[in-house]
Amino acid sequence: MKLLAAQVNPTIGDLEGNERKILDILRRAKGSGADIVLFPELAVTGYPPEDLLLDGAMIEAAERQLEVIRPETKGMLVVVGVPRRCPWKGEKFLCNSAAVFRGGELIGFKDKTLLPTYDVFDEKRYFSEGAPVFLVEHLGWRIAVTICEDLWQHSNLVGYTRYGVDPVMALKEERPDLVLNLSASPYYFKRKETRWLVCSAAAKTLECPVVLCNQVGANDQLVFDGHSLYCNQKGELVQSARGFVEEDLVVEFDAHVCPCVREENGIQDLYRALVLGVKDYFGKQGFSHAVIGLSGGVDSALTACIACDALGASKVKAIALPSRYSSLESYADAACLADRLGIELKKVDIDGLFQEYLDQLSSAFQRPLTSLVVENLQARIRGMILMAFSNQEGSLLLNTSNKSEMAMGYTTLYGDLCGGLSVLSDVTKLRVYELCHFVNRKEEIIPKAILQKAPSAELRPNQTDQDTLPPFDVLDPILEDYLEKGRSLEEISTERNVSFSFVQGLTRQIHLAEYKRRQAPMGIRVTQKAFTKGRVVPIVQKWGEKK
């Protein structure tokens, strides 16, 4: 028995483009003698289609795709993720389904049972719950079909939810010979291991192999890492597709293959997730060129490296925007980096414009300008010039803010918060340094000077981030505790050995900066909790602010 798990990268709503990928794979699978072909969850539309699902025309078009796919499934069992109209009187009008074709016929649908509605998932907004057991026979094997979350309750690894049904237990008495799982399971730091644990637990309980086919590619803020996998009936990981690329995982169940080594390349995977996030944001929208403000600091340096890996150096333009407060070294460092990356660097001095604003506003206010005004002016002039380059040349501005500053509101709205996509908004400052060291692992790309100097916004003389923020090795672990792990202030204070009022002050600042984040560019999610749709908090509220 030979299975091909097609780890594809669909574009949301691109029904024709996604169909081409599906048909290509089916022809390839047939050519290679595959018996089973497995696609990811909602492969026809891409995941997550969000409110496009409420457009009846898209659902009908998706259902029509199945008729195009059907003739290409002859001689095989083919399982494809597709949204469909709920055929019974369910609470919602759709199901998140797997169309099951056997030998050129559409023989049925498995409808997803467990519908995640937490964090970045909102499936109960759209879908009715399907029955937990779906089995199909093929070449004498009893094959169970499950969709993503359906396997997760069994390991108690779902978020904020305890489903009343565990499809794995429901399948137990059916004694399947193989479990297929269609997934669209997004990446976050060190996620791969969890996904394997989920499959392993199901395999052990059901005493049969599990093959999970995961979507790959970035859709808006979510990066799907692929890493499709085959786990044997002992729960051992036998094969895994690569991460962050389209790939066919070909499994020969009869062949004797030793369990593979489970690698967790945390930082490398993180870097590749960010590269893919940028690449797909551009590519899927038809943009090719990026512009970046290169300050000589570590965040913009890393962003430039990621952009070059995603788009190619010839497509990346850097602009240095020095003011009276910028050190000469900053420009030299930026120039050195641009040179090493082979990207064009332009220099536009902002001091003339800055002075013009100072003069005009001083006379308008008839009072000295506050330091807030003076600092924001510089950041906003930079934002304006970068946007002018973006508008003039049809390139997209990449935002370079990191998660630590996003959390604390240490950013200027319409200034350094400008951009089409925020590359590092889910990467804390400490991890920015880790990623820079990863970039430099073979040779020094990012100049040592950039990594060694104290972080500074250079908006006033001798300014450093630590004038305003706690040291990052204190701040970042607390941010992780509070935002990602949801720890209480008491726990954080005890575990991190800092005062309660210190933690309270930090979390208060996080909540006060919510209004800035709401207008920030969309960011690439790479942790359990990013500042995106996975974290829905009010701007106007007194709970978080008071704490």
Next chain:
Amino acid sequence: MKLLAAQVNPTIGDLEGNERKILDILRRAKGSGADIVLFPELAVTGYPPEDLLLDGAMIEAAERQLEVIRPETKGMLVVVGVPRRCPWKGEKFLCNSAAVFRGGELIGFKDKTLLPTYDVFDEKRYFSEGAPVFLVEHLGWRIAVTICEDLWQHSNLVGYTRYGVDPVMALKEERPDLVLNLSASPYYFKRKETRWLVCSAAAKTLECPVVLCNQVGANDQLVFDGHSLYCNQKGELVQSARGFVEEDLVVEFDAHVCPCVREENGIQDLYRALVLGVKDYFGKQGFSHAVIGLSGGVDSALTACIACDALGASKVKAIALPSRYSSLESYADAACLADRLGIELKKVDIDGLFQEYLDQLSSAFQRPLTSLVVENLQARIRGMILMAFSNQEGSLLLNTSNKSEMAMGYTTLYGDLCGGLSVLSDVTKLRVYELCHFVNRKEEIIPKAILQKAPSAELRPNQTDQDTLPPFDVLDPILEDYLEKGRSLEEISTERNVSFSFVQGLTRQIHLAEYKRRQAPMGIRVTQKAFTKGRVVPIVQKWGEKK
């Protein structure tokens, strides 16, 4: 039997402030001889608390509030909305509940049965479903307690959902003498009538009166209009609280009161919703002063009127920002309006800065600037100056973009899209004019010249909106059809008597502008479908873009 429905305006997460309101009302109710006191849904925390619900400390604090409330309920039946930990093994860890006190004891909880998860609602993210029937006896009456959506399935007026249970039918055989409904039902244009229809249908089926207590006040983008109501057993509307203010609705069931006239003051309610949206955004965050860019156009004129009604004229500052393309009339019109409103008007000419940018960028690009760059520069200089005023004086910038331009992307990111709150982003251009005429209903406040001239961004010579956009009397109805009513392109083309490709072109533009709206200030929702969390569409997608 005397009931007091306490139409309160809670602040999200302000447990102490909300508690003070609740205790004040309980004392007042006791003083006035009330037998029953009814509060809105989640009155303890305010609605919607969003992910603050995931903070265990807030839930515990909310539950503790009940102990503070309890002693004040002596001699009465008191029903208060509160989130609580789900006491059974429900799918989610919380319930959206009503705490029921009788004679100084907490005698039980009604847990909301129908959990809306569509449009702006995401209750299945947090809550488990409670049983449909909850009855309590008081002074010989059998009283059913329901929470908001619980009544709506009976009228088939819920969105995108068909619940498997109808709590009204479940209550029918219990023959209640009275139905209480705790609501947090947000305003949109002409919503009041629908809410009455829902109560009327339940009253007729159950042959008993229904009292609905609705939250009032704005929380982020949602405005709750109040309009709490008492409907008799024939389904006639007998009493209604006013809209957009805190009020006690006092019902004497034994008294003979004639059904009241059901008024629908569409435009007046819309205006008041916008005023309340601004007032609460400022007041609940502790801000008092607003700054507005006054262009001499109709959108900023209306925004200034709303701001004056919300905050008082002395708290509103207007800035005129003319350039070489601004007509002299524009400034004169702005000055006339400022004079009539009694607000301070400052003039800051942007032409010097504009020229400085043109010079510097022309030399940086070594090519002529595109018209996109030239137009965006002006909008962004204005945004920067307005933000400088906001930063210098600690006032909030109000954004003045209307829904028609937001839909079409006829706005400049970081330019006219700057601001803390967008007042008109859910108000189409035609309705902006209607609201202006409402403002001028008694005397001319907004100068006639502002209402009569052709809308223009004044970013190039003799520019008008209609150079780029279809006439608003063509555009706005199509926007309403597509965005609010979810009509298909075919239906719109036929009904509006325009070509399919014209509608297709418009909807494509709507989707292409999604990235701008994602970075726009939060807006006040006043229609069935605003560009806020109620409409979740991907930025990177090909379905809507292709259409």
